[in-house]
Amino acid sequence: xxxxxxxxxxxxxxxxxxxxxxxxxxxxxxxxxxxxxxxxxxxxxxxxxxxxxxxxxxxxxxxxxxxxxxxxxxxxxxxxxxxxxxxxxxxxxxxxxxxxxxxxxxxxxxxxxxxxxxxxxxxxxxxxxxxxxxxxxxxxxxxxxxxxxxxxxxxxxx
Amino acid sequence: xxxxxxxxxxxxxxxxxxxxxxxxxxxxxxxxxxxxxxxxxxxxxxxxxxxxxxxxxxxxxxxxxxxxxxxxxxxxxxxxxxxxxxxxxxxxxxxxxxxxxxxxxxxxxxxxxxxxxxxxxxxxxxxxxxxxxxxxxxxxxxxxxxxxxxxxxxxxxxxxxxxxxxxxxxxxxxxxxxxxxxxxxxxxxxxxxxxxxxxxxxxxxxxxxxxxxxxxxxxxxxxxxxxxxxxxxxxxxxxxxxxx
Numbered sequence: 001x002x003x004x005x006x007x008x009x010x011x012x013x014x015x016x017x018x019x020x021x022x023x024x025x026x027x028x029x030x031x032x033x034x035x036x037x038x039x040x041x042x043x044x045x046x047x048x049x050x051x052x053x054x055x056x057x058x059x060x061x062x063x064x065x066x067x068x069x070x071x072x073x074x075x076x077x078x079x080x081x082x083x084x085x086x087x088x089x090x091x092x093x094x095x096x097x098x099x100x101x102x103x104x105x106x107x108x109x110x111x112x113x114x115x116x117x118x119x120x121x122x123x124x125x126x127x128x129x130x131x132x133x134x135x136x137x138x139x140x141x142x143x144x145x146x147x148x149x150x151x152x153x154x155x156x157x158x
Numbered sequence: 159x160x161x162x163x164x165x166x167x168x169x170x171x172x173x174x175x176x177x178x179x180x181x182x183x184x185x186x187x188x189x190x191x192x193x194x195x196x197x198x199x200x201x202x203x204x205x206x207x208x209x210x211x212x213x214x215x216x217x218x219x220x221x222x223x224x225x226x227x228x229x230x231x232x233x234x235x236x237x238x239x240x241x242x243x244x245x246x247x248x249x250x251x252x253x254x255x256x257x258x259x260x261x262x263x264x265x266x267x268x269x270x271x272x273x274x275x276x277x278x279x280x281x282x283x284x285x286x287x288x289x290x291x292x293x294x295x296x297x298x299x300x301x302x303x304x305x306x307x308x309x310x311x312x313x314x315x316x317x318x319x320x321x322x323x324x325x326x327x328x329x330x331x332x333x334x335x336x337x338x339x340x341x342x343x344x345x346x347x348x349x350x351x352x353x354x355x356x357x358x359x360x361x362x363x364x365x366x367x368x369x370x371x372x373x374x375x376x377x378x379x380x381x382x383x384x385x386x387x388x389x390x391x392x393x394x395x396x397x398x399x400x401x402x
Contacts, residue, residue, distance in 0.1 A: 004346040011340035014308055018332035022372060025326055
């Protein structure tokens, strides 16, 4: 019985560990260029400033503002993921998985705050997910507008 | 009834995805590089999907022949899983022969230990030796595969081996092993209560499907350009671009 309980605990832990590792692998995808910046600017998203504040300055961002900002950016980006330059108007499987991952990490961040633990690591993970979403949206928008052509190629081919 | 329908649906979906992976590997010509993976998926499809279903329909669920066939194929699949993990280790250390020779010895030692521990359990149960050994052996081998797989994942991270495909393949295998081991342990703890058995029946095909989808993602993962085409004409797009 003791061995079975031990195996159950270890296996359950490993199951979630592998799911998290998978999400991290997806987030490590290299984009051909930095697409996220234009999306951030166009939609006035705030997650880069939050990340900068946490990473560079080590500043503690006020928690209610942090949670609200991340939530708002998440809603904006998921809307764009579904509707901006997306002919099928639905999420891909990896996007669905990352949306779920965002929600789990968000709950973890809230729990850490309630337990008076540092929420910065969870917040950094959330910003990484948001950056990935912004990159995907940016890449799509870029593909729609110019295909594989540069701006000058595009004009010449008209 | 609905539980059975759902579980069967998930199982058949798994067989379809297994066939798709085999075709994908052959069609993309990746089967040479991923030979062990291709063999494992093919054996999973042939043994679990084709042979077990044929044996079930031929002998019936409660027949002793099906019982034996099921456990023999389970041992074969456990051995296949172990070989797959060995194949992943080989790939991870393909540039480092020194480490590989050590890892190879360790893998052989793990296999011998699992064999020994499984045989030891027989001394307590002399009745029904054959099937008991098979069940014990396959369960021990699956759990050691889970441990080895996790060890491999940690080593990939520690040694900074830049092989995203291998990392994803290992993750997929880990999801399958961990889910199955957790389900089996739960069944053992609850002494086979209906809730745990049903959960395990549902969890097992879900984890297999999860593993297969992760593998498809790993195999098909190339720098993606999203094939989205605007419905606007070229001039209209230019106007839009200039306006932006």
